[in-house]
Amino acid sequence: MEDADMASVLCDNCSQLLKGFPAHLTKVYREFKQKLRDVFSELPQCTCFRIAPEQSLLKRTSPKFPSLHLLYDNGTPLFNRESLQALTRLAAAENADLQMTAAMYYLHLSHQLKSPLPNAFMEPIMALLLSSDLDVQKTTSLSLVNLLIKNNVCKDLAIEMGMLVPLLELFQSGDGTAQCHSCACVVMLASSESNIDVMLVDGIIPLLVLAKSYDPQVQQNAAWALLHLTQSDLSTRILCQAGAIPVLVLLLQSSDSEVQFCSCTALCNIAAIQEHHPVMLSIGSQYLLKSLLTLMSSSVQKNSAQACRCLHTLLKNVLIQEQLVELDCVLPLKALLKTSTPAWTEPAITLLSALSAHPPNNDVLVSEGLLNDIDQLLHRHTSSSVIITHSCKIITNLCGTSVGQQAVMEGLCLSGLLCALLSSALGDETLLQVTSSLNHLMSLGSFKSRLSATLTSEQISRLVTLSGKNNSQLSYNCAAIISKLEMTEGMVQLLRPHYITMSDYLLVFLQKKDVKFQQLVITTIFNLKKDGDFSCLLVNSELNVQLWKVYAQTEETRRLLEMIQPLSPSSVNP
Template sequence: MGMLVPLLDLIRSGDSSAQSHSCACVCLLAPQRSNREAVMLEGVKPLLALAKSYDPREQQVASWALLHLTHSDWSRRLLGDAGGFPVLVLLLQGSDSEVQFYSCSALCNISSARELHRKLLSIGSHFLLKSLLTLASSSVQKKSMQACRCLQTLSQNDLIQEQLMELDCVLPLQPLLKTSSAEWRESAVTLLSALTSHTPNKAVLVSEGLLEEVGQLLLHPTCSSVIITHSCRIITDLSSCSEGQQAVMEARCLSGLLGALLSPSLTDDTLIHLTSCLQNLMTQHPLQSELSVMITSEHVSRLVKLSGRSQNPQLSYNSAAVISRLEMTGETLQLLKPHYVAMLEYLSVLLQNKDLKFQQLGLVTISNLKTDGDFSSLLSGGEVEDQLRTVHDQTEETRRLLQTIQPPSPVHPLQPPHKH
């Protein structure tokens, strides 16, 4: 009906009320596939011009409208071609909170397309990353959280990770981990876990005290599943570098992890991350010894119960693997002894699993526990012992078959006779 042209004319007018309503109309028209091309081709430039206005109200309207035009790949590319990215980055530096939030949200949508990262980074001397880090330190929660989300999305790019580390990005993020708001802490720890996945960052993050912050975070009385999951990723990543193991012990991370293990409200997905982290730490000698000493009867009860979760094989495996890696001292065996019957039940399930990884875990656990006469007595003549014979017979049969199909020795080509 020709409504688009007068609406765009109103956007160019000086009447802020008319501009606001016409921008809203354009945004409502844009999602319709039949309107999309006309709205984007004809509407982007007037909106960008309005965004450059010195009037905060006009900037609010324009940035809100531009945000609504960043929800599709096609519109994001067209906005970039029209020079919209530098405008949105400049709006991050504005004085109006709403303008900063809308432009940050728009850039968050844009950064989800990795092919646009290069264009975003071309906006002069880390300007985008510096602006986002400044916003992350904002006392306005929704701006800070949105900036963290945008940085997290951008950090999938290795070059951006390097630039963030050059900008000392941990410094403005650490205070967010100490705030009283769980949502704020979640945003910061999610971004930091993305940074720890990049190998060159690990030693620096350890030296900057990130593990100390994570240890405190896990000990917080309102520690959410999101925080536990990303804390586990950080601890797993940073413990893999030489400086990380000692820092994990000194930072009370182990106490935090074991405390989280006893939480009754965790989902299975969170428990998988938690038990996977503990299992990984138990493969490292100093941490294995430390954890073996710190484990209490409550922890053992929880791990045995989780090991019996046959409906969730990965959680069962992780939990049983933690138990299998405990140092079998007299104290540890005393903690395990009341659970031998329940342990035989999950060991039976492990041995019947077709996956050799599960069978091997069952065998290792039984081998570790056979030093205790009480366990050997329960094992003798029971179902698990029958399954051990079955596994042994299958292994022998496999070995015999492998012997019959051994590859022939390599045939060396005949060497020409030596000339005298």
């Protein structure tokens, strides 16, 4: 039926109201509901809605068309047969204004609905998505976005009804808003594992095309959609098979910071699956690494931090580590260490920690002055477990060479570690890293004297307290540090107040079956006996009794071993 034929059924007043109704879309939302009530309260007062001539679009088998105001009457249930019939007829109308009436109802409903939408009410949505009017499609797709976000519609049913087809067609509409809504719908429908194959096979190519758009908003929407499709291994594999990696790498060069963030995060998710690394690294001449390094220098800190995370994920490949150092990655990473926000510093220190674990990189890291920045971090971020942990790892790794040891000696790393030792904000796992690093330094001859001369009474107390903790490795580390201290007159004065407490934890260690704890006790006692006060305390103590028990057991073990005369290790393993 022609639009003119339908229009002739209505009076001028009603026609004007319906034609002007789409203009209300531009109003602010607080006026929206009131305008709807005004329109639908006025329309039923006209006689043209109470007559049913044969050519009327609203004439059906039902003797009377339900009053439209019932759809917005707060006293009427939203989901009844009359409402469904009205929506179905409006959605099927050839007049775009009538279709928009239904579309606006669904938009209102999508904001207010707090329960699942009955399946029967999905049919009008499908009809509206197939409308030839773009405004109707945009309004309806936005309604669908809202309903999907709140899980108010069945995703499987939406796919079975064929909603994917009009949504994918909206990709090609050229309208940024329509593309945004359709992208969002596709992403959320793809989150259903039963639909993901169908969704991606038909939807990924249009998304990749949109990602190359020159329109920043369209590109942003497509990048956002691609990011969300990398949330599962299955969808990630399908994306990569469809050629998403080169597109995402190109998006790193976008002038839009949000597009950069989305593409970088998507690549980070893809890099988590190592089988994708060859494709990621085969693009151009180290193009991905160079792009990520450029992004790492971005003024947008969340982008630079995300670039660090992506590079760290790629570091499972040793070749990548060497290439990064060759590409001068240390300078931008050091710049990130100077930020005051731990959330931006942590990804950079984590990446540097991974690089320092590869010995060929260490000379470069030392020559770039990395240890000076670590000094500052240890003093500035005393409550960040991530920063403290990786700073300790870097110090330990870089001390593997004489150049690195010299750099640690000349810097403030030692005082930084002792500062972290006193932090009450750190948990046992972080303190384990701190004490492991200190114990490692104590095993290096050049640090023993310096640490012994540096320790304060507060730090000694902390080491003694931690030596008595239930965490075996942490207590071992702290006791090991104490066992290596030089018994100078000043150190003896610091240790004497703790002799009884130390005897208690040494007794516990001696009763352990682990030989390394027993050996640590012997080493500690040998060192502490240089002070006559400790020797006096040891006489007739329970610790001394237990020590003789261990001695007797050891002698018995030695005697038994002499009986069997075990072979030398060299003869067993020639």
